[in-house]
Amino acid sequence: MPSKILVFAASLRTGSFNACLADLVAWRLEEDGASVTRLDLGAYDLPIYHGDIEANDGVPEPAMKLHEQFRNHDAIFIASPEYNANVSPLLANVLAWVSRIPENGGMAAAFGQPVFALGSASPGGFGGYRGLMALRNMLELQLGARVLTAMVSVPQAHEAFDEGGNLVAPFPKKMLEGMLASITEVTR
Numbered sequence: 001m002p003s004k005i006l007v008f009a010a011s012l013r014t015g016s017f018n019a020c021l022a023d024l025v026a027w028r029l030e031e032d033g034a035s036v037t038r039l040d041l042g043a044y045d046l047p048i049y050h051g052d053i054e055a056n057d058g059v060p061e062p063a064m065k066l067h068e069q070f071r072n073h074d075a076i077f078i079a080s081p082e083y084n085a086n087v088s089p090l091l092a093n094v095l096a097w098v099s100r101i102p103e104n105g106g107m108a109a110a111f112g113q114p115v116f117a118l119g120s121a122s123p124g125g126f127g128g129y130r131g132l133m134a135l136r137n138m139l140e141l142q143l144g145a146r147v148l149t150a151m152v153s154v155p156q157a158h159e160a161f162d163e164g165g166n167l168v169a170p171f172p173k174k175m176l177e178g179m180l181a182s183i184t185e186v187t188r
């Protein structure tokens with residue numbers, strides 16, 4: 001059976017560089033024979049996490065649906081933009097809500113079962129790498145996730161992709177190949 005891999009970008013911006021990276025990773029994994037779900041976070045309308053919403057109304061339905069997506073895949077690739085050397089507010093909010101679901105195996109099913117792979121694209125020189133370290137901390141230290149060592153960061157993202165959506169510069173390309181090989185190895 002092909003491995004099931006969830007791929008999404010933590011940006012809703014039109015022309016998002018991280019969406020480009022997610023598209024590329026999804027396409028390459030499909031080429032390698034995986035069954036890929038290219039998820040659009042824009043389809044999951046979530047309020048900003050607020051304890052009163054949770055106490056009064058429970059966890060919103062879109063978060064339950066995301067939990068189902070997380071737990072039903074062998075691996076999850078997140079293309080995560082860097083905001084102030086950290087994760088995007090969108091991603092922090094998604095992870096907060098999904099972590100609040102005790103049903104259907106709770107955190108262990110959503111975060112402990114799939115393997116996580118991380119990438120980031122940024123117009124800046126660090127390629128979002130600092131945000132990836134923050135995301136790794138969150139996933140590993142609090143959410144109990146296994147995060148692959150190999151990550152991909154794409155600096156100067158505005159000039160990093162060619163017309164076919166492939167990476168141009170040698171170093172991000174090498175990082176991408178290492179990360180794809182690692183995902184394939186652990187999900188085989």
Ligand SMILES: Cc1cc2nc3c(=O)[nH]c(=O)nc-3n(C[C@H](O)[C@H](O)[C@H](O)COP(=O)(O)O)c2cc1C
Nearest residue numbers: 011013016017018019081082083084085122124128
């Ligand atoms: C509030 C804010 C903070 C940002 N902080 C960083 C940062 O710390 N490092 C960085 O490389 N880029 C930073 N950026 C730039 C984003 O990486 C850039 O807007 C990027 O294109 C967002 O990802 P996207 O193209 O997938 O939407 C920041 C942008 C905003 C709006």
